Structure formats: structure tokens, C-alpha cells
Amino acid sequence: MTADFDTLTFAGVSRYFGRRRALNGVSFSVRAGEVVALLGANGSGKSTLLSIAATLLAPSAGEVRYGAGTAGEGGAALRGRIGMLGHDLYIYPELTAAENLEFFARLYGLDRVQARVEEALDLAALSDRAHDPAGSFSRGMRQRLALERALLHRPRLLLLDEPFTGLDDVSSIALRERLARERQRGAMALVTTHELEAIEDLVDGAYVLTKGRAHPLPAGTGSLRDRYRRQLQA
């Protein structure tokens, strides 16, 4: 049974921490080739949702399905189909760009490690800095490296937590293009962000999280930010 899947479904997912309810009956689904944006104020449960989607947290109630199976059924192989870019980037500053990529490539059990590393460095436009420690990079460069690290194993599900934070325009556009390419490849992505302009034409759907509940952002006229503002005022 292959661990690959083409839909991610949240069905009535709730997550409690003692008395604090981080997520309350969240339901939605994402299909292969779709990018879904998660909007909401800080503390609304976005990071918790991503952690659950990444199988790092279990829901207190409800179910998460990857295709037909749950995280428990998918096991370790399922984790190999998921790629995550957290706010803290998950790269080792003491290691060079090439060493970081090589470590994760081997950790994920990939073949043709050297070829993949070179390809990733190329896509991140870091080939000339391949042997410099990642700690010496600017935020944009580290973000590019971290993104390529998350994409090394060609994951089916991409989870991005505030990927546009602190990026200049050039890097922002590069990230958008990369995401568009992944979408075309058939990956699905969940992106949390405040930078609504940056993901404007990229998303196929959006959900607004308020106090742990997820409301779909209705399709309508105007930019994403206009629609979001309208939703907040409603």
C-alpha cells in the first residue's frame, strides 16, 4: 500500500490544551494541485492546525484523512510524503547549504543524493554559496534553502507557516513561482500567512480561523485582502 494520497481531509477536528480550545470542529479538504490559504489573527489556531496536518500533534476529537487512511495507518511512510516549512526554518546554521540539504536528503532515504542537492541549490539560486554556513545567509537566502529542503523529497502535502514573513520583493516573487510550480506538479499546499497580496493569484481557496473555528472565505469581488476585511467586519 503506497503512502501517497491525493486529498487531505479534516473532519470535525478539535484540539484542546486543558481548558484552552485551540481548534474547534475544523472541517475542510484540499485536493492535489490546490493551494489553500489559512488566514487569521495570531493565536487563532493556525500553527496548531499545521502541526496536526503534519502528524506531529494528534487531534483531541475528529479525524484527519490522507486519502483514505489516517495518520496512524500511514505511519512513518506518510511522513515521507509531507514537507513542512516552519517559522523557524529547520536548518542547521553551523552546516553549509550543501551539507544541510545532504543531511535531509539522506534522512529521507532519497537516492541520487548529490544530484538532488545540486538541483535544489540551483532552484534556490544558492549554487555559488553552497559551501558557506547557512548561519551566514540573509533571511531570504535561508528561507530559499529551507524551502528547497522541504521540497527535496517531492512531498505531496506542503505545509508552510508564514513563509512570506521578512522576505523582500525579489524573494517573495521567487517563492510564489516555486509554489506555482509545485502546484502544477500535483502537490497540495496549506499556507498560513498575513501577506495576502503575495499569495493573491496563487490560492484556490481560503479559510479564516477565528478562535479555533474555520470559516471558508466566500468567493467574491475584490482582492483577497478586501474579501478578508469584509469577512472580519461581518
Place this chain on the structure above:
Amino acid sequence: MSFFSTALLVVRKDLLVESRSREVVYTALLFAMSCMLVFAFGLVKEGQVVTDAAAAILWITIAFAGTLALGRVFDRERQNETLRALLLAPASRASIYVGKFLGVFALLVMVELVVVPLVALMFGARLFRHPWLMIGLLAAGSIGYAAVGTLFAAMLARSRSRGALLPVLLYPITVPVIIGGVRGTAALLGPEADLAVARAWLMMLVSFDAVFVTLSLWTFEPAMTD
């Protein structure tokens, strides 16, 4: 990727990261030497070390330096949330644990390589009379200490009071290691080295290791996942 190749991959990465800055090794070594100094002032009387104190100084220094090293190793993983990245990988969680454990063990060995000769020199302790037994005691003690320490330090990596809680958790659980290490070493240091006693202590340490390494392997995944 097999269990052991994942573990080796993690160790190599840890040693590579450490070799770039050498921060943990240097601070642990200097801390160990300061420790020994403090003990010397407390335990040396009229230029002579109180009997059996050399063994105690050795093991307590290793324990304290070990706590420091454990804290730093996992602080590092916490800084960029790389521990999370390790748990996200399709590798078995137990193999990640083994990799981290081997890295901590290697750090302990590096500290011991310096502290043991220093204690022998500064306190006139004949630690090299029966080298194999001595190495055995050090290895068995370090394995037990590193196994429990790695598990607790990893568990505490995201906790708020991790700096204070690690020693509070670790020292009571590693009491048999300290007793075994100190008494075994002291048996080797007496005017007539008591090999049978030292071997008995070594056996206790090895049993401790067998039980607690197994327990750590079992509990790593359930304790680290939510």
C-alpha cells in the same frame, strides 16, 4: 533507510555541527576543570586528597559536565526547531534517539579523555593501573548516564524550566550510576586494588545500562509525540 544508518547519520551530523564551533566541548571541558578545582579546595587536606575523594571528584565532574553538554546539545536543536524536523522525517523515532544518544556519549568520552588524566595527575590517583576495568567502568557509567540524559533532555527541550528541571530529573535517576562508578573506581584506587569488587560494580552498571537503554528506546516515541 535502516535503523542504524539513520542513527549514524544523525551522529555524524551532530559531530559535524559540533566540530564547526566546538562550543560544547570547550565549555564542558573548562567547566569540568573548574569543578575539579572547587572540589580540590573542599577535599584536599594538607596537600593530600582525602581517601577515595579522587574517585568521587572524577565521577561528579563527569556528571556535572554531562548535564551541561546535554543542555547545550538540545538547546541547539531547539533554536531552529530542528528537533521538529527530525521528528517529521520518515525515520523511526527510536533511531533518532539512538543517534542523539551516541552524539552525547561521544561528547562525554571527549570530556573523560581530558578529565581522567587530569584527576590522575592532580590528585595522585593511580587510575591507569588496571586500564581495562577502568575503561569498562567509565564506558558503562557513561552509557547509562547518556541514555537517561538524552531522553530527559529531549523531553525537556521545549519546556519552560528546562535548565533547572534537567538536573532535578536526571540526578536521582542516575544515582546507581554514580554509586557504581565511584565505588568501582575507588576499589581500583586502593593500595591493593580489589578487582573482584570493581568487577561486581561493573556488572551492576552493565545491568543498569541494559534496563535503562531499553526503557529509553521504548519511551522516546510516546513521550515525544502528542
Place this chain on the structure above:
Amino acid sequence: MQRTFPLLVLMCIALFGYAPFLIAGAPYESTMGLVQKIFYFHVPSAIAMFLSAFVCGIASAIFLFQRKPGADRVAVSAAELTVLLGLIVLVTGPLWARKAWGVWWQWDARLTSSLVMWLVFQAYLLLRRFGGPGSDKLSAAVALFGAALVPFVYWSVNMWRTLHPTTNVVPSLPPPMMGPFLWCMVAFLALYGVLLAVRVALEERRARLDTLYLALED
């Protein structure tokens, strides 16, 4: 449980009520005299303490590997009782030792293991209090390790002590002392059962309150 509980409490009161009479009637020990009688409370509380440590360890293992929240409630309660009973042991022990042998503390296997266990379960409680989210699983691991530790502490401290033999050996029990001892043993076990049940019930109430609180927010 609801119906047997008051019975258990009554039994406990009865046991403890009669215990002083039995203790007073027990023969004096040859060397230590009156002081030895503290042993009738000291040893049962030590036994109850180790029992509690094992209960905590087993409940923690069930919680860790099977994720049953009820097991966690039992574990917390047992850990608190371990610390409480440990306190009794560590206070009565030195009191006895001082009068019987002239020293406040004895590094023998029993007292030392009690001290180590006490520290481990104190650490458990500290971790639960200050560890932040997820500390229920972490402390479960600590309790499991603590329970597994008991034989090793005994082994190492025994070896440590027998190489330096002492004369302070607890005497074996002559028959007339057995009676009161067993009575106190049962009394302490009953007390332990009562306290554990009460504490677990408190935890259950707390959990139910959390659920109600969450439901209210809807």
C-alpha cells in the same frame, strides 16, 4: 466504588483507632526499648510508599503506551501519595535512628532508597507543575524510570553498605510483634486506598469540569 468507600473509611478509622492499644501492648524490644515502637508506623508507611511508587509507574506506563487519560489521573494521585508517605518515612526514620543508634541518618539501603524515590517523585510533581504543555507525558516517563530504578538503588546501596559492615541491622520480628505489625500494615494500606480513591476522584472531577467548560464555550 461509591458504596464500599464509606466502609473503607470506617475500617480505616477503626484500624487506626485500635492500633495504639495494640502497639502499647506489644513487647518491648530488647535493646531499644520504647523507641522501637515507632517502627510500627515507620515500616508500613515505607512499604506503602514503595507500593505507591509502583502504582504510579504502572499507571504511567499505561498512560504512555495506551494514552488512557484515567491512567494519568491515577499516576498523579499516586505520585503525590508517594511524596507524602515518603515524608512520613523520612521523618520517622531519623527520629528512630537518633534515639536508637545515636545518629540522625543512616545510609542503609532502605532509607537511602526511600530518599531517592522521594526525590524522583518530587521531580515528577515539579515537572507537572512547571514543565508547560505536554508535561503529562514527560512525567509519565519519569515515573516509569523511577519505578524501574528501585531494584537498582537497593542493589547498589546494599553493595555499598555490605562492604562497610555496620551493627545497625533491623532485627527480625519475634512473633508477639507480628500481630501489631500486621495490624498497622493493613491500617496503612487501607489509608492508602482511601487517599488514592479521594485524590483520583478529585482529578476526575477536574477533568469533567474541563469538558463542561469547553462545552460551555460553544
